[in-house]
Amino acid sequence: MLNNGVKRKTYIYSRVSTYKQKKDLQNQTEMLKNFAFNAGYQINGVYSDVASGISFEKRKHFFELLDEIMAHKVERVIIAHKDRLSRVGFDLFHYFFNRFGTEITVVSEVGNTELDSEEVFDEIVSLLHCYSVKMHIKRNKTKMEVGLDAS
Template sequence: MGDINMKAKEVLELLKISRPTLTKYVKEGKIRVTVMPNGFYDYNEEDVYKIFMKGVERKTYIYARVSTQKQKKDLENQIELLKQFCFNKGYKIHGVFSDIASGISFEKRNEFFKMLDDVLAGKVERVIIAYKDRLSRAGFELFKHLFRKFNTEIVVVSEVGNEKLDSQEIIEEIISLLHCYSIKFYSKRKIQKIRKLLESEVFEDNSQESRTDTDK
């Protein structure tokens, strides 16, 4: 959230308060404001969410994923592993979310987006996953950064996993994320441009790795 600001209407709707109460919060220094050129106020998002989250029960969610229907038993085992982990840690589980979809098929991960809605609403204290790639292979750090902005911790039960990422899969996953989050803002032409940039960067990285291996 940081220096991002909100409009008065957004603050009133989120906090479910009246305008006089909002004015009171500003006078008390609870919400910082930025005076815009037109004389209106923009309200500091971080301050707004601090107030919002005081009245919200913070939840613990677990999220599991497998790629195909044939792995359904693996999905069940994954969920049991996460439940046992929560039991051992003393975490009360408020929600179990799971998807059967490949890592690059974000549009098919309906449960993930249900969970994400609650994260973005500031309702989730922690999300527990078995491995990093259950959430995202290429975009894990991106989600970690995003969740942290809403005071949500991602807990990874095991660091064991497929750490070697296929270059094409990285590209496809990022493109899939762009389609899910930014399809309204990116034309097909821009998507293709981004794809080419990513491919060139991955090719360059692979070339550097090859040169390094040769030097060894």
């Protein structure tokens, strides 16, 4: 056994994009704890970040979780929605986690038989949303640099 017989653990991971959503982060974490309890999982730790779902530069706790996964210590990671782990490239993370024997439980998909086309549509909508937010930020930044009101 790659983890030298150490009992593998279940963790939850939650994320929101801004500090204004701190209450949402608490609610998300509480919902994940309730799900784990009802599913009979013992939670061994909680990881959460307030950071973008596209960029990973400010996701300190996500990287701590990855270290645990790469040490073969994690059996399962429970998340609310795919985009809480990453707004893009969820399949890459699914593959990566799987290579280390870690299952990703996506609460929003438990019991959901969503069609692949719906999943692709959701991914496209998510990407468009991210792009529009970036463009809005860039536009406001440009207005501020020119000295105009950013409203």
